[in-house]
Amino acid sequence: MAVQNNRLTAEEYEQRFSDIHPPFETRDAALVDANRCLFCYDAPCTKSCPTGINVPKFIKQITTDNLKGAAYTIFSSNIMGGGCAKVCPVEKLCEGACVYNLMEETAIPIARLQRYATEPAIKGQWRMFERKQRTGKKVAIIGAGPAGLSCAHALSREGVDVTIYEKEAKGGGLMTYGIAAYKVTPAFCEEEVSFITGIGGIDIRYNQELGKDILLSALQEEYDAVYLAFGVGLARQLYIPGEQLEGVVDAISFIYDIRNSGFPAVPVGDQVAVIGMGMTAIDAATQARRLGAKEVTLVYRRTQQEMPCTVAEMDIALLDGCKIIWLAAPAEIIGENGKATQLICHSVRLEEDNTGRRQPVLTDEKIVLPVDMVIKAAGQMPFEQLIYENQLHHNGGKIAVTGNGVTSINGVFAGGDCVNGGKEVVDAVQAGKEGAAAILAYLQADCHVSSSH
Amino acid sequence: MSVAVIKRIFMADISANFLGIRSPNPYWLASAPPTDKKINVLRAFEAGWGGVVWKTLGSQVKNVSSRYSSVDYNGSRVMGFNNIELISDRPLAVNLKEIAECVRLFPDRAMVVSLMADNNRESWHELIKQVEDTGAHGLELNFGCPHGMTERGMGAAVGQDPEIAARLVEWVMEAATIPVITKLTPNVHSVVPTGRAAVKAGSHALSLINTIQSVTGVDLDTFVPNPNVAGQSTFGGYCGPAVKPIALKMLTTIAQDPVTAKVPVSGIGGISTWKDAAEFMLLGATTVQVCTAAMRYGFRIIEDLCDGLNNWMDEKGFRTLDDFIGRSVPTLTSWEELDMNYHIVANINQDKCIHCGLCYISCEDGSHQAINLSYGNPYNTYTIKEEECVGCNLCKLVCPVDNCITMVEQRHGDEYLNWKEYQRRGGV
Ligand SMILES: Cc1cc2nc3c(=O)[nH]c(=O)nc-3n(C[C@H](O)[C@H](O)[C@H](O)COP(=O)(O)OP(=O)(O)OC[C@H]3O[C@@H](n4cnc5c(N)ncnc54)[C@H](O)[C@@H]3O)c2cc1C
Ligand SMILES: Cc1cc2nc3c(=O)[nH]c(=O)nc-3n(C[C@H](O)[C@H](O)[C@H](O)COP(=O)(O)O)c2cc1C
Ligand code: SF4
Ligand code: SF4
Numbered sequence: 001m002a003v004q005n006n007r008l009t010a011e012e013y014e015q016r017f018s019d020i021h022p023p024f025e026t027r028d029a030a031l032v033d034a035n036r037c038l039f040c041y042d043a044p045c046t047k048s049c050p051t052g053i054n055v056p057k058f059i060k061q062i063t064t065d066n067l068k069g070a071a072y073t074i075f076s077s078n079i080m081g082g083g084c085a086k087v088c089p090v091e092k093l094c095e096g097a098c099v100y101n102l103m104e105e106t107a108i109p110i111a112r113l114q115r116y117a118t119e120p121a122i123k124g125q126w127r128m129f130e131r132k133q134r135t136g137k138k139v140a141i142i143g144a145g146p147a148g149l150s151c152a153h154a155l156s157r158e159g160v161d162v163t164i165y166e167k168e169a170k171g172g173g174l175m176t177y178g179i180a181a182y183k184v185t186p187a188f189c190e191e192e193v194s195f196i197t198g199i200g201g202i203d204i205r206y207n208q209e210l211g212k213d214i215l216l217s218a219l220q221e222e223y224d225a226v227y228l229a230f231g232v233g234l235a236r237q238l239y240i241p242g243e244q245l246e247g248v249v250d251a252i253s254f255i256y257d258i259r260n261s262g263f264p265a266v267p268v269g270d271q272v273a274v275i276g277m278g279m280t281a282i283d284a285a286t287q288a289r290r291l292g293a294k295e296v297t298l299v300y301r302r303t304q305q306e307m308p309c310t311v312a313e314m315d316i317a318l319l320d321g322c323k324i325i326w327l328a329a330p331a332e333i334i335g336e337n338g339k340a341t342q343l344i345c346h347s348v349r350l351e352e353d354n355t356g357r358r359q360p361v362l363t364d365e366k367i368v369l370p371v372d373m374v375i376k377a378a379g380q381m382p383f384e385q386l387i388y389e390n391q392l393h394h395n396g397g398k399i400a401v402t403g404n405g406v407t408s409i410n411g412v413f414a415g416g417d418c419v420n421g422g423k424e425v426v427d428a429v430q431a432g433k434e435g436a437a438a439i440l441a442y443l444q445a446d447c448h449v450s451s452s453h
Numbered sequence: 454m455s456v457a458v459i460k461r462i463f464m465a466d467i468s469a470n471f472l473g474i475r476s477p478n479p480y481w482l483a484s485a486p487p488t489d490k491k492i493n494v495l496r497a498f499e500a501g502w503g504g505v506v507w508k509t510l511g512s513q514v515k516n517v518s519s520r521y522s523s524v525d526y527n528g529s530r531v532m533g534f535n536n537i538e539l540i541s542d543r544p545l546a547v548n549l550k551e552i553a554e555c556v557r558l559f560p561d562r563a564m565v566v567s568l569m570a571d572n573n574r575e576s577w578h579e580l581i582k583q584v585e586d587t588g589a590h591g592l593e594l595n596f597g598c599p600h601g602m603t604e605r606g607m608g609a610a611v612g613q614d615p616e617i618a619a620r621l622v623e624w625v626m627e628a629a630t631i632p633v634i635t636k637l638t639p640n641v642h643s644v645v646p647t648g649r650a651a652v653k654a655g656s657h658a659l660s661l662i663n664t665i666q667s668v669t670g671v672d673l674d675t676f677v678p679n680p681n682v683a684g685q686s687t688f689g690g691y692c693g694p695a696v697k698p699i700a701l702k703m704l705t706t707i708a709q710d711p712v713t714a715k716v717p718v719s720g721i722g723g724i725s726t727w728k729d730a731a732e733f734m735l736l737g738a739t740t741v742q743v744c745t746a747a748m749r750y751g752f753r754i755i756e757d758l759c760d761g762l763n764n765w766m767d768e769k770g771f772r773t774l775d776d777f778i779g780r781s782v783p784t785l786t787s788w789e790e791l792d793m794n795y796h797i798v799a800n801i802n803q804d805k806c807i808h809c810g811l812c813y814i815s816c817e818d819g820s821h822q823a824i825n826l827s828y829g830n831p832y833n834t835y836t837i838k839e840e841e842c843v844g845c846n847l848c849k850l851v852c853p854v855d856n857c858i859t860m861v862e863q864r865h866g867d868e869y870l871n872w873k874e875y876q877r878r879g880g881v
Contacts, residue, residue: 031528032528034528035527035528038809038811038853039811040808040809040810040811041809041810041811041813041814042810042813042826042833043809043810044808044831044832045831047830047831048831063527063528097831097832099807099808099809100807102807102808103807103853103854
């Protein structure tokens, strides 16, 4: 059958891509869990949330039927608290630190409660924040992803006028174009963006790409400060023979299509190999299965011990029927008539290097996988060109910053994936907050300087 | 594989003897809706209840609709229960006939009938005569109903005035030939004066407590307190788990008073488990009565009430209830008698600690700043500053982990030192 789209019925698509973490259906159900929360002091869950949401406080507010207060507690630390509740890998964040784990009891379902508290606010587009009086300051932001939106909201609250330049036609960044379809829907992402911009003072200009439609130098002229939040790009090249064959795709583009074109339009093979074992690889593998691929195999150079994804994520792939081949390094993709037919891997042994880190060493043994599709998901590439062109200091393509997102160029700030190389939404939101704080400090100092002249 | 059949063999005997009123266990259903008709009482007996106090009989009344309300706490429903019901609203003749049938069908169970006649000698005499004809084993005088009846000069109004109570008991004793129990109201400063008056007037026994006057809450949308009767409410009677500590205290004062201590007591108020019952008995109750727990969960709770008590008695080596009834009474003393040399300090078992910080914040804001926080991410470490710890128990009470915080004895001196002696020595 080979690579083909439209494999399933409308109902099958709907069922396979339905919400993987369904919400509480009733207030009673939410209260059973909310009431289990111990209301810890200096709570480990809060400390393990990158945005520092006061978890015990909002859960307590749920128990007192103060849902509006709960929502405010969440949003005042994390304006994407609604989306984070659906996409955060909580097993390694808040829920992973919940003290119930130490009693060997089920952790409080913090994300689910967070969703319970935020959903009405987003659905109802509650007006929860007031802008301070306009300061007359203007800031340009590149990218309407989590980092850009979070920064924009924090600045707007302080009376700064924000213009966001976004190369896509919709906001949300990878929330809209990257995250697995069974975690968030396009409709939700749109609602979340309008919830955030609902505060006013944030103008998003879509289809505007930095480096093409606009230039940093022009923005520096026009605005008091610039915040770069353009994320990272496509999956890394493998640099192996056969990479150009038909059927070899990049995970980010594959997922972009799923999120952007609708499930039936996305072609998928019968026998799919996914290279990598990070979050993106898992999402590509599970979604390829759900689109109707017969066999999906994840190929990873190291072992479960070293894999970047969490066990919970790996379990999603395993439960979807994906296979994993550990200790295999892709060597070549063989094709017939220009189409991929086989993935050849070296079998790998791990050996400790002089730093004590276990490094993969190729062996002579080969693994041959029959494939009609190969999805590359071994890390994402930074937008190196943008960074070189604008002469930003960087570390291997990641923008170098000091403290709260201060770049090597005066008045230019950065945060999110483009700085950290690709973490989670919640990290990008925090980066946006910190960037806004740095920008506000900069603008204030600036004021001071000009008034003293 | 053969399955071993485990037969439960209890050594302890949990049968009760209350003034000669015998029951296979000390659990009676308190006078309330579960005991207001034959089909209820028969099912209760079938389930295993030791006895019942039949719903209070007296003059004809009528109840309103919307009668109960409750207090929920942290997701637990009905921590406290409140009602505005009156005494039995069924015709007296029907009640009497049904009581007789229950006595006949279950002769081994205690049948006590609760009474609240009009305030005159003839009414009481007439009612007692009719009830005794049913074959009932005892009478309980309802001097405790806190609502509805009070306005008519009955119930709690009687129980609040020792003189009136004594007069009524005297009338009752003139006619009664079976044991008489006087049920006390908690809506007084102390239950002892009425208890003494009743005993001096001849009451064979006491029971306590009836319900406590209450307003359980106000509806924040309608602004009407609950239960809502067409936009109004009225003071109700509070019972259920929330009232147990108050009932235990009142029970103890009765058990410690030289006059009232002479008669047996049936303990009531918030009993839901065998543990509650054992506590009432340790503080002097010969039998116990249950209302709210049975209304909430049904008669089936009797199984664990008996089973748990039996197992505990076996574990403690008690053969009969008399082995422990009243055993804890002497340990409740006045504050001045407490040993000032006794000192305990908290100890946190670091292996069990889950780092919730609840001990820290309670001691910090609620008590003596005797817990040290050493920062960690995400888990702080908490240790006791022994020199600051006054041994108040607060941290141990709030700790969610069993036996994580223990109180360790560190006496200030070897000998017993009470307040008077402490003062005599000039406070050292
Ligand atoms: C497949 C995949 C799955 C993921 N799953 C999860 C998950 O389940 N949970 C989780 O928490 N995180 C997940 N992440 C990570 C998360 O999506 C990112 O960490 C987060 O979106 C980063 O936010 P950001 O704002 O820094 O960048 P982005 O979300 O990438 O936003 C950058 C924005 O900038 C725009 N842009 C880029 N270049 C330009 C330009 N030149 N000019 C103008 N605009 C530009 C982009 O179009 C985009 O809108 C996943 C990532 C991937 C790739
Ligand atoms: C709905 C209801 C009706 C009651 N009616 C009577 C009554 O008629 N006579 C009486 O003496 N006590 C009555 N009581 C009080 C109970 O007998 C008992 O003393 C009280 O509920 C405390 O016990 P508990 O905590 O187990 O419920 C009633 C209690 C309830 C809840
Ligand atoms: S934002 Fe994410 S990490 Fe933070 S509390 Fe919510 S679900 Fe947990
Ligand atoms: S650690 Fe768990 S129990 Fe403690 S406050 Fe956080 S969610 Fe509640």
